[in-house]
Amino acid sequence: MEAGLLERLRAAAPSLRATRWRDRVRVLGRVGARFLDDDDPLRVRALERLPHDGGISTAQARWVVEGMARDWTVPRLEALVETEFHDPDVLDHWVDDPRAPEGRRIRAFPLAPGPALHICAGSVPGVSVTSLIRGLLVGGPVLLKPGAGDRALPELFLEGLESEAGMETVARSLADAVALADWAGGSGSADEEEALAGAGSVVVYGGSDTVAELRRRLPPSTPLVEYGHRLSVAVVGPGAREDTAADLAGAVAAFDQRGCVCPHHVFVVGDATDARLLAEGLSEALEGLGREVPPGPADPSRASAIQQLRGTARMRRAAGEGVHLWEGSEVSWTVVLDPSAELRPSCLGRTVHVTPLESLEALDGPLASAGPFLQTVGVAGFTDEEGEALAERVCRLGATRVVPVGRMAFPPAWWLHDGGGPLRRLVRWGARGPA
Amino acid sequence: MTEAGADGFEALAADLAQAFAAGVATPWDDDAFDAFARRVFAWQFAHNPTYRRFCRDRGVTPDSLQAWTGIPPVPTSAFKHLDLAPGPLEATFRTSGTTRGAESRGRHGVRSLALYRAACLPNLAAHLVPDGGRLRLLSLVPPAAAAPESSLARMLEFAREAFDDGRGGSFVAPSGELDLPGFAHALERAVDEGYPVWVAGTAFAFVHWMDGVAEGRVGRVELPDGSRVMETGGFKGRSREVPRAVLYRGIEATLGVSPSWIVNEYGMTELLSQFYDGVAGAGPRPEPGERAHRPPPWMRTRVLDPVTLGPVDPGEPGILCHVDLANLGSVAAVLTEDRGVAVEDGGFRLLGRAEGAEPRGCSLTLEDLLSARSAAEPV
Numbered sequence: 001m002e003a004g005l006l007e008r009l010r011a012a013a014p015s016l017r018a019t020r021w022r023d024r025v026r027v028l029g030r031v032g033a034r035f036l037d038d039d040d041p042l043r044v045r046a047l048e049r050l051p052h053d054g055g056i057s058t059a060q061a062r063w064v065v066e067g068m069a070r071d072w073t074v075p076r077l078e079a080l081v082e083t084e085f086h087d088p089d090v091l092d093h094w095v096d097d098p099r100a101p102e103g104r105r106i107r108a109f110p111l112a113p114g115p116a117l118h119i120c121a122g123s124v125p126g127v128s129v130t131s132l133i134r135g136l137l138v139g140g141p142v143l144l145k146p147g148a149g150d151r152a153l154p155e156l157f158l159e160g161l162e163s164e165a166g167m168e169t170v171a172r173s174l175a176d177a178v179a180l181a182d183w184a185g186g187s188g189s190a191d192e193e194e195a196l197a198g199a200g201s202v203v204v205y206g207g208s209d210t211v212a213e214l215r216r217r218l219p220p221s222t223p224l225v226e227y228g229h230r231l232s233v234a235v236v237g238p239g240a241r242e243d244t245a246a247d248l249a250g251a252v253a254a255f256d257q258r259g260c261v262c263p264h265h266v267f268v269v270g271d272a273t274d275a276r277l278l279a280e281g282l283s284e285a286l287e288g289l290g291r292e293v294p295p296g297p298a299d300p301s302r303a304s305a306i307q308q309l310r311g312t313a314r315m316r317r318a319a320g321e322g323v324h325l326w327e328g329s330e331v332s333w334t335v336v337l338d339p340s341a342e343l344r345p346s347c348l349g350r351t352v353h354v355t356p357l358e359s360l361e362a363l364d365g366p367l368a369s370a371g372p373f374l375q376t377v378g379v380a381g382f383t384d385e386e387g388e389a390l391a392e393r394v395c396r397l398g399a400t401r402v403v404p405v406g407r408m409a410f411p412p413a414w415w416l417h418d419g420g421g422p423l424r425r426l427v428r429w430g431a432r433g434p435a
Numbered sequence: 436m437t438e439a440g441a442d443g444f445e446a447l448a449a450d451l452a453q454a455f456a457a458g459v460a461t462p463w464d465d466d467a468f469d470a471f472a473r474r475v476f477a478w479q480f481a482h483n484p485t486y487r488r489f490c491r492d493r494g495v496t497p498d499s500l501q502a503w504t505g506i507p508p509v510p511t512s513a514f515k516h517l518d519l520a521p522g523p524l525e526a527t528f529r530t531s532g533t534t535r536g537a538e539s540r541g542r543h544g545v546r547s548l549a550l551y552r553a554a555c556l557p558n559l560a561a562h563l564v565p566d567g568g569r570l571r572l573l574s575l576v577p578p579a580a581a582a583p584e585s586s587l588a589r590m591l592e593f594a595r596e597a598f599d600d601g602r603g604g605s606f607v608a609p610s611g612e613l614d615l616p617g618f619a620h621a622l623e624r625a626v627d628e629g630y631p632v633w634v635a636g637t638a639f640a641f642v643h644w645m646d647g648v649a650e651g652r653v654g655r656v657e658l659p660d661g662s663r664v665m666e667t668g669g670f671k672g673r674s675r676e677v678p679r680a681v682l683y684r685g686i687e688a689t690l691g692v693s694p695s696w697i698v699n700e701y702g703m704t705e706l707l708s709q710f711y712d713g714v715a716g717a718g719p720r721p722e723p724g725e726r727a728h729r730p731p732p733w734m735r736t737r738v739l740d741p742v743t744l745g746p747v748d749p750g751e752p753g754i755l756c757h758v759d760l761a762n763l764g765s766v767a768a769v770l771t772e773d774r775g776v777a778v779e780d781g782g783f784r785l786l787g788r789a790e791g792a793e794p795r796g797c798s799l800t801l802e803d804l805l806s807a808r809s810a811a812e813p814v
Contacts, residue, residue, distance in 0.1 A: 122797040205797055231799035260797040303741035304754050304772045311510035311770060318488035319517050330742045345799055373799050 001181045001191040006198040009115040009141040012176040017139055021091040023170040025077045028133050031160035032072025035065055035153075042160050043069075049152035054125040056256060056296040061125070063293055064255060068126030068153075071413035072133060081137060083414035084423040091139055094432060104433025110140025111223045111428050114200025118142055119214070121206030122229075123149030124259050129157045130413075131203060132178055138426045141177040143195060147205070154180055201225070203426070225425050227418055230260035230375035231345055234405050235363065235390060236268045236278055240381030245281030247406035248352075249289045251378055252282075253333075254409035256295050257348040261376045261401075261408050264346035265353045267363060269381075272339065275356035276324065279337040283326035286333040286350060295350055298331050305347035306331045313338075341366050360390055367397045374398040375418060378405035444522065444546060447478055448763055452553035455733055455761070459561045462781075463732040471733065472503035475760050475767050483521045486766055504737060508756050508768035511541060514705050520544030520765040528586040530704045543586070543704050546764030551586075552593045554708045554761035558731045559590070562698050562711035563633060563665055564598050570663075572603035573621050575613060575636025575644070581605075586704050587667065591635055598633070613643050619653040622690070631661035634690065637668040638682055645685040657691035663715040664692050667700040679723035695720055701728045701785060705769050707761035708734045710782075728775075729782035733760040738777045739770075752776050752786055 034040040043065065050061035070076065081088045085108065087095050094105040110116060116135050120128045128146040132154060135142035146154045158178060164171035183191030196202070196214075201223040204214050211226050218224055234248055251263050266282070268275040313336045316323040324337040333350035343366040344353045357363060367374060377394045379387055379402060391402040400419035401411065415422070454463075454471065463471075477497040480487050486509070490496065493507045500506065509519065514530070525548045530541040545551055564570060572595050577585065579592035595603060606618035625632045636644075641664075647653045664686055677685070683694045696716050702709035710728035713720050720726060730736055737746055738753040747753040755773045762769070775783035 124797055127797065227797065229797055229799040258797070260799070264799075298742045300741050300752070300754070300774065301772075304774075307741055307744060307754070307770065308510040308512040308772060311508070312513040312516055314492060315485060315489050315509055315513040315519075316516055318492060319485040370799075 001183055001195060002179075005179050005181060006115060006143065006195070009143055009177060009179060012173070013113075013115075013141050015173040016136075016141060016177040019139070019170045019173050021081055021088055021137065021139070022078075024137055024139070024174060025074055025081060027161070027164055027168070027171045027174055028136060029072065029074030029077045031157060031164060032069055032077070032129075032133070033074070034160055035069035035072065035156075042156050046152060046156050049156075050125055051296070053152040054123065054149045054296070055299070056125070057294040059293040060253075060256065060296060064125050065153075067254070067410035068130065070410070072129065072157075076413045077133070077137065080413040081423065084421045091137075091427075094430075097431075097433075100433065102434045104431050104435075106432075107430045108138065108427040109430055110135075110138050110200070111225070111426055112200035114198065115141040115143045116201045116203060116426070117195050117199035118144045118203045119206065119210075120145065120147035120150060121204065121210045122258070123147045124255050125150050126153055127205060128154040131205070132157070134422050134426060135203070136174055136178060138423055140200070140426075143179055143181050143199065145181050145183070145195070196222075201426075203227070223428075229373070230418065231343075231370050231373045232261050232263050232376035232378065232408060233343070233367070233370075233374070234263040234266045234378035234380070234408070235360075235382075235394075236266060236405070237379070237381035237386060238270055238274070239383065240278070242281075244380040244405060245278060245285045246289075247380065247404070248278075248282050248378070249285035251405055251408040252352050253286065253289050253293060253295070253350050257346060257350055257352075259409060261411060263352060263376075263378055263405075263408060265344055265355065265366070267355050267357050267366070269357050269360060272322070272356050275339075275354050276337055279324065279326065279335050279354040282352070282354065283333075283335045286335065287328055290328055290332050290350075295332050298349065302347060302349045303331045306334055306349055306351055309336065309347055309351065310334060343367065343369050360386070360393060363390075363393060364397065367394060367399075371398045374400075376401040376403065376408050376411070378403060378408040380405045442482055442522065443478060444482070444764065447474060448547050448550045451475075451733070451760055451763060452550055455553045455557055455731070458557045459731045461732070468732070468735060469503050471760055472506065472758060472767065473497065473500060475763050476500060476503075476506050478763065479766060483519070483766070485517065486519070503735065503758055506758060506768040508758075508770040509766045510770045511703070511705050511772065514541035514543055515539055518542065518544055520546055522546055522764070524764075526589065527584060528589070528704045529584040531585075541704055543707075543765060545707070548589070550761060550763060551589065551707045554731070554733070554759075555590045555593050556597055558709055558711065559594055560597070562700075562714050563594075563663060565714050565717070566661070569600040570598055570603075570661075571621075571625055571630055571632040572599040573618065573625075573632050573634045574603070574605040575607065575618065575634070575640035576605065577607040577611070578605040581607070581609065586707075587637075587702065590702070590709070594633075594635070600630070603632070613640055615644065615647045615653050618644070619647075619656075622656045622658065625658060625662070626656050629659045631659045631663075633663050633665065634658075634692070635665040635667075638666050638677075638679075639668070641666055641682060641686055642677060645682075645689050648689045655689045655691075661716070662690070662692050662696065664690065664697040665700055665715075666697060667702060683723050694723065697723075699723070699726065699728070703771070705762075705771075706734075706757060706759045708759045710734075710736075725784070727778040727782040727784050729780060730757070730759075734758065735781060736775075736777075736783055738775060738783060744770075747777075750776060755783060 034042045090108045094107045097106045118131045161175045165175040183189045203225040205227040313325040322339040326335040377399045524544040526545040528543045579588045582588040606614040699712040712726040737756045774786040
């Protein structure tokens with residue numbers, strides 16, 4: 001980590017604090033929109049670098065950039081801020097809070113004084129940029145450690161911000177208030193120690209071990225916002241349309257299933273034939289999608305896990321367990337029809353289980369085992385009334401997002417990320433009043 | 436009731452045991468291995484309906500089999516879901532499953548412990564007791580009576596019967612904890628008597644021993660010349676992980692056994708034969724990470740491309756697929772997730788599993804979920 005980086009970010013805080021949220025949205029959204037412009041060199045370079053950086057195909061890179069950068073634009077960022085805060089001006093100055101019985105004035109501050117350290121341990125391209133945008137929107141400096149496999153987009157985004165900085169002061173303030181850091185993984189490195197000790201707050205994306213280790217090492221007074229690994233599923237009802245399989249295939253194939261929003265398991269409310277038809281349709285759709293958006297290069301450990309899964313599925317089929325297997329060439333995609341109602345986390349790489357369930361009530365068994373890890377539940381083929389009951393059921397079990405299967409993979413900027421407002425989790429409220 | 440041996444198992448097992456008894460020094464030529472492998476495959480095809488359907492689905496039957504390399508391998512994960520050994524069983528071994536939930540433990544039914552013994556002993560003798568005679572076996576693995584589902588415990592029971600001088604023992608308390616004082620006492624006695632010992636244990640057990648010495652709970656010893664160590668297995672979250680070279684230096688420092696007298700055994704519950712990375716006391720050997728494991732003559736290993744399951748080019752890494760004829764009672768061809776590189780003479784250098792090497796997303800893994808479940812289970 002560059003010497004004096006934290007000090008520089010601390011020094012940038014007053015200038016950033018003096019900017020208004022609408023201006024921050026305007027500048028950040030302007031940079032973000034460049035990733036959607038075919039002729040813009042930022043987008044061109046992003047598409048060049050992403051396949052290598054993120055281990056994804058060129059077509060997947062285009063898909064991911066479009067899906068992610070759509071939410072980095074002015075209208076979407078405005079919607080984010082306005083959804084998060086009853087009166088968004090609370091980010092800029094003290095405002096009246098007439099809902100309080102005796103009245104009061106409130107103001108939203110960054111979670112803690114001092115730069116927020118955002119540690120993105122995962123590798124879903126775009127997550128790092130989304131995270132830094134959120135941090136800047138609430139008005140605090142950000143030190144970002146991007147995930148392995150997600151370096152190109154934040155580097156280019158900061159480059160875009162820097163190029164805006166020559167033109168206006170708000171952009172200058174933003175560019176000065178964000179920096180990328182990297183240190184050789186492993187806990188205990190001097191850089192990491194320095195960053196953890198100097199951070200006002202920490203936002204972490206990572207697995208249980210990463211989060212637990214961080215929690216152990218941070219001073220108790222440092223607020224920690226955790227985004228642990230999550231698991232998503234889809235539930236398909238009797239009213240599913242023909243395009244459900246295609247929608248599902250898209251949700252499975254996005255990010256080659258690395259995203260926590262991508263389904264691992266599809267539950268079909270119906271009989272074995274319904275599940276089989278869905279599995280067949282999903283297989284065809286994955287094969288077709290694979291031609292348009294091929295998977296990234298197969299990693300040996302993932303390929304090995306997929307071979308274990310496939311071989312075991314074949315053995316279970318031979319044992320008369322009613323298991324069926326559909327597979328693409330090499331390890332491009334895999335669908336396993338598995339009648340046992342047990343949640344099966346996928347080994348990823350476009351690998352999904354399909355299981356018939358007699359009723360929505362039967363979801364409790366498999367989903368309860370995922371409990372707090374459960375995130376998005378994609379649904380298709382239910383009436384509004386059934387959908388509401390389904391949402392109630394799965395959210396009681398731990399899910400935090402219930403959407404049509406076709407919308408699973410790219411949640412909007414204002415989604416309740418793991419059940420919390422993405423900006424509200426980054427602020428601390430100040431209140432001034434009679435009581 | 437079926438008469439014992441009526442299905443031909445006993446006769447084939449006896450033939451195999453006789454062939455194993457010739458020892459590991461003389462390799463079997465390709466034809467000899469292929470002939471036995473065909474007999475084993477034909478028996479499994481005939482008597483294991485699940486495996487028969489699996490092979491038929493793959494288009495392979497005993498009649499169509501071109502060579503042993505065409506025997507369809509069963510993945511190790513299938514051992515977690517299915518009972519793969521038909522017929523009456525004398526034991527069922529289970530994988531340890533220390534970091535995963537109980538539901539993910541693999542199980543391997545053993546129809547003949549005598550055949551298991553026949554596969555273990557010549558291999559053990561050649562690598563751990565090449566000088567013959569009796570040693571004192573000090574084991575850091577529970578006795579087989581206390582751990583009937585442990586294939587390692589059973590193997591060491593065979594070793595105790597064959598090689599121990601009658602004064603060795605297992606130094607694991609009923610609670611499963613290592614009995615460090617008892618072990619230290621046995622070591623001191625061997626030192627006093629000048630009697631060479633064979634210490635056998637898992638890597639994590641040796642780490643606990645080394646930690647005990649470092650913390651002053653037990654004292655280091657300098658074991659008599661000719662003492663040797665067999666270490667096996669991984670760490671599996673049961674102790675701090677240490678690189679093998681560091682482990683060996685620690686063993687040398689705390690037991691006085693030099694790395695040339697330390698042998699690694701690579702075995703797995705799903706296989707009834709084992710691989711060793713050298714012969715105890717056979718002179719200087721490569722650094723631990725550079726040592727190659729070699730199979731006994733009745734076992735062959737192929738290194739496969741995990742994407743295509745075809746053989747890799749020589750010298751390229753891949754996943755290991757073993758054919759173990761001692762697995763007569765279950766499935767002989769087993770596809771693992773272990774990575775390695777082939778070396779000369781049918782051996783391989785282990786690279787371990789590449790877990791976590793790839794870019795990870797934010798999606799939950801089976802490992803995460805099972806860890807959470809097992810953490811929530813009462814111990």
